[in-house]
Amino acid sequence: MTFVGWTLILVFTALIALLAKPAGLWLFALYEGRRTPLHGVLGPVERGFYRVAGIDPAREQGWRTYALHMLMFQVVTTLFTYAILRAQAVLPLNPRGLAGVGADGSMNTAIAFVTNTNWQWYAGESVLSNFSQMVALTLHNFLSAATGIAVAFALFRGFARAQTKLLGNFWADLTRVTLYLLLPISIVYAVFLVASGVPQTFASTIDATTLEGVKQTIVVGPVASQEAIKMLGTNGGGFFNANSAHPFENPTALTNFVQMLSIFLLGAGLTWTFGKAVGNPRQGWAILAAMLTLFVAGASIAYWQEAASTPLLHGLGLSGGNLEGKEVRFGLAASALFSAVTTAASCGAVNAMHDSFTALGGLIPMFNMQLGEIVIGGVGSGIYGFLLFALLAVFIAGLMVGRTPEYVGKKIEAREVKLAVLAIAILPLCILGLSAIASVLPAGLAGPLNKGPHGFSEILYAFSSATANNGSAFAGLSAGTPFYNGLLGVGMWLGRFFIIIPVLAIAGSLAAKKHTPATAGSFPTTGPLWVGLLIGTILIIGGLTFLPSLALGPVADHVASASGKLF
Amino acid sequence: MIKDFASALRPSLAMTGLFAVVLCGLYPALITGVAQAAFPQAANGSLIERDGHVVGSALLGQGFASDRYFHGRPSAAGANGYDPTASSGSNLGPASQVLHDRIVKDLGAAKTSPRSSSPGSVPSDLVTASASGLDPHISPEAALFQIDRVAQARGIDPARVRLLVDAQVEKPLAGFLGEPRVNVLALNLALDAATAKGASSSQ
Numbered sequence: 001m002t003f004v005g006w007t008l009i010l011v012f013t014a015l016i017a018l019l020a021k022p023a024g025l026w027l028f029a030l031y032e033g034r035r036t037p038l039h040g041v042l043g044p045v046e047r048g049f050y051r052v053a054g055i056d057p058a059r060e061q062g063w064r065t066y067a068l069h070m071l072m073f074q075v076v077t078t079l080f081t082y083a084i085l086r087a088q089a090v091l092p093l094n095p096r097g098l099a100g101v102g103a104d105g106s107m108n109t110a111i112a113f114v115t116n117t118n119w120q121w122y123a124g125e126s127v128l129s130n131f132s133q134m135v136a137l138t139l140h141n142f143l144s145a146a147t148g149i150a151v152a153f154a155l156f157r158g159f160a161r162a163q164t165k166l167l168g169n170f171w172a173d174l175t176r177v178t179l180y181l182l183l184p185i186s187i188v189y190a191v192f193l194v195a196s197g198v199p200q201t202f203a204s205t206i207d208a209t210t211l212e213g214v215k216q217t218i219v220v221g222p223v224a225s226q227e228a229i230k231m232l233g234t235n236g237g238g239f240f241n242a243n244s245a246h247p248f249e250n251p252t253a254l255t256n257f258v259q260m261l262s263i264f265l266l267g268a269g270l271t272w273t274f275g276k277a278v279g280n281p282r283q284g285w286a287i288l289a290a291m292l293t294l295f296v297a298g299a300s301i302a303y304w305q306e307a308a309s310t311p312l313l314h315g316l317g318l319s320g321g322n323l324e325g326k327e328v329r330f331g332l333a334a335s336a337l338f339s340a341v342t343t344a345a346s347c348g349a350v351n352a353m354h355d356s357f358t359a360l361g362g363l364i365p366m367f368n369m370q371l372g373e374i375v376i377g378g379v380g381s382g383i384y385g386f387l388l389f390a391l392l393a394v395f396i397a398g399l400m401v402g403r404t405p406e407y408v409g410k411k412i413e414a415r416e417v418k419l420a421v422l423a424i425a426i427l428p429l430c431i432l433g434l435s436a437i438a439s440v441l442p443a444g445l446a447g448p449l450n451k452g453p454h455g456f457s458e459i460l461y462a463f464s465s466a467t468a469n470n471g472s473a474f475a476g477l478s479a480g481t482p483f484y485n486g487l488l489g490v491g492m493w494l495g496r497f498f499i500i501i502p503v504l505a506i507a508g509s510l511a512a513k514k515h516t517p518a519t520a521g522s523f524p525t526t527g528p529l530w531v532g533l534l535i536g537t538i539l540i541i542g543g544l545t546f547l548p549s550l551a552l553g554p555v556a557d558h559v560a561s562a563s564g565k566l567f
Numbered sequence: 568m569i570k571d572f573a574s575a576l577r578p579s580l581a582m583t584g585l586f587a588v589v590l591c592g593l594y595p596a597l598i599t600g601v602a603q604a605a606f607p608q609a610a611n612g613s614l615i616e617r618d619g620h621v622v623g624s625a626l627l628g629q630g631f632a633s634d635r636y637f638h639g640r641p642s643a644a645g646a647n648g649y650d651p652t653a654s655s656g657s658n659l660g661p662a663s664q665v666l667h668d669r670i671v672k673d674l675g676a677a678k679t680s681p682r683s684s685s686p687g688s689v690p691s692d693l694v695t696a697s698a699s700g701l702d703p704h705i706s707p708e709a710a711l712f713q714i715d716r717v718a719q720a721r722g723i724d725p726a727r728v729r730l731l732v733d734a735q736v737e738k739p740l741a742g743f744l745g746e747p748r749v750n751v752l753a754l755n756l757a758l759d760a761a762t763a764k765g766a767s768s769s770q
Contacts (some may be wrong), residue, residue: 068571073575142586200599211631212630320691329745350698476699
């Protein structure tokens with residue numbers, strides 16, 4: 001560990017805290033449907049969309065209609081992507097003549113991108129054409145992110161409004177977030193990436209002859225335009241197999257730093273937006289404080305472990321930390337930090353191979369995902385997932401003092417708590433249940449590359465990643481089989497929509513309630529006591545469930561390798 | 568109920584098409600236009616040409632086996648390494664026997680090659696595989712470690728090679744972003760250029 005390494009982690013965290021309000025202000029304008037400076041240019045586009053699609057943006061929806069339109073849109077875009085991947089061979093921008101993708105692989109990828117997971121069983125550079133990358137996948141990079149923010153907006157309205165059924169219009173939220181937020185930032189961001197070295201061309205391959213006379217086929221494509229929204233929308237699906245470790249996706253230490261910032265930017269901003277929406281920005285700051293505390297703890301442990309390296313490397317006389325699976329231009333600190341950022345959010349991009357992390361360094365990304373990616377979290381999904389834990393925390397506080405719990409001016413009653421528990425329970429159910437299935441069936445056991453406890457870690461990581469909609473992997477797992485494509489697809493779909501639907505139901509239930517003014521007896525949800533209670537609830541309810549499985553994977557791995565055992 | 572589904576279907580279909588045009592057509596086309604006009608070198612892969620032939624990309628590593636060149640890191644990209652159509656790390660875990668055996672083999676090879684300027688142990692980036700398999704860089708220590716081998720193979724003064732290495736060391740940005748590093752391809756190109764010049768001036 002070095003002073004420079006800690007500086008990086010601290011500067012990064014401070015910048016996120018500083019960016020939360022500006023990003024939150026912009027998001028708040030979209031939440032309220034206010035005019036932004038960009039309406040002059042893009043306003044006609046927005047109105048054109050509504051006209052063609054037959055949408056009245058002023059006509060608000062109750063939670064059931066909001067959910068139905070959202071779901072229908074997800075199903076249609078899933079089929080859109082499935083069809084393109086299947087038909088890849090006959091579609092344009094495919095100079096290498098890549099074949100169509102198989103049925104199970106296409107369905108897995110369509111679900112992966114619709115759910116903002118971006119799990120990739122394939123290697124982008126050898127399986128997908130530029131058309132598939134640009135059309136089938138980039139569409140979801142925008143729209144899955146916008147969908148997450150739309151759902152978060154609906155939940156915010158549930159808290160902010162009183163005695164109404166209406167939560168906003170899904171199409172208006174989706175369109176405004178995409179056109180006035182994601183698209184403009186992506187344009188500037190993509191140009192910055194190209195200027196830094198990321199390719200952007202419709203060409204596909206270039207043949208080079210190396211200095212030693214070997215042929216090297218260099219794969220290029222429209223990388224920058226996809227990379228920008230991949231990070232901003234916490235999607236994480238790389239153009240290339242190596243993702244943000246690939247020098248064409250992430251060429252410099254500066255692009256790496258900006259990529260990390262852009263993963264957290266909107267998620268951090270949404271905490272401020274929430275506070276503003278419920279009339280007290282300090283409510284948002286309290287959430288961000290709890291998130292950043294958990295984040296810095298995770299990032300620090302990961303950095304400490306990677307710098308401490310492994311008994312294997314020490315035994316061979318290698319000093320300077322664990323560099324297996326890491327890039328020289330990033331080094332230990334930026335690799336460990338990136339791993340914590342990408343799993344705290346639901347991004348899943350990687351700039352180092354988590355599979356080759358130290359046992360406990362690799363536990364951190366896995367644990368971040370198992371908490372439900374609520375430490376900043378995915379765009380939209382982070383804040384609504386976090387608010388489920390907030391409801392649980394006020395419920396627990398209410399039990400302790402024997403009062404009906406309240407949160408930001410709403411009484412939290414049996415229906416909301418039941419729905420919150422339902423949504424929170426889907427994670428352990430899918431992660432542990434599906435991992436257990438894969439750990440006993442031959443088709444599942446054929447997957448892991450590594451032997452011993454690390455092989456189990458690969459399986460557990462995969463289902464944690466899929467269900468939490470992350471998309472990163474212990475990539476040694478051979479997941480491109482019908483068994484894993486199917487089972488992981490189930491995990492991704494349930495992990496996305498079996499949380500979104502209860503969240504919208506909670507929003508509907510809250511919106512119908514009256515505002516309850518805070519009294520001397522109300523539990524304050526802004527101070528350090530509240531932040532501590534939140535962190536405790538998250539770690540106990542969210543984390544404890546997974547301790548036995550972590551003991552079988554990374555912890556066993558650590559103990560065995562510390563005693564010099566190799567597998 | 569069926570009416571509700573029908574009312575959701577039309578906007579779903581229409582919005583999919585509309586967004587596809589803007590986000591998957593106009594947006595990448597705009598970025599490609601700007602990129603090709605303003606940053607053609609970067610937009611096309613930062614290719615390096617020598618004598619009219621593309622020899623590689625400034626951003627991608629390539630395999631070097633000859634003693635006359637500086638070597639990059641072990642690569643898990645493709646069967647022979649440094650294959651940009653198959654970027655990948657080794658994904659070997661922290662207690663992997665396969666990883667152990669690979670490093671032992673690479674250490675043996677590194678230690679038997681001539682070296683005198685770096686009596687310390689082998690720099691760890693020289694025997695660990697990168698995340699992408701295409702890492703263009705090695706640490707300055709890893710470059711210094713190879714100076715004597717390269718100088719001996721080329722029959723030139725190690726001090727001259729050392730100057731070339733020093734000139735290629737890139738420092739962290741703003742003091743905390745990134746690690747000190749050397750681009751192996753750039754160093755080897757500089758080495759070829761310097762040696763060719765040296766040869767022609769001595770004739």
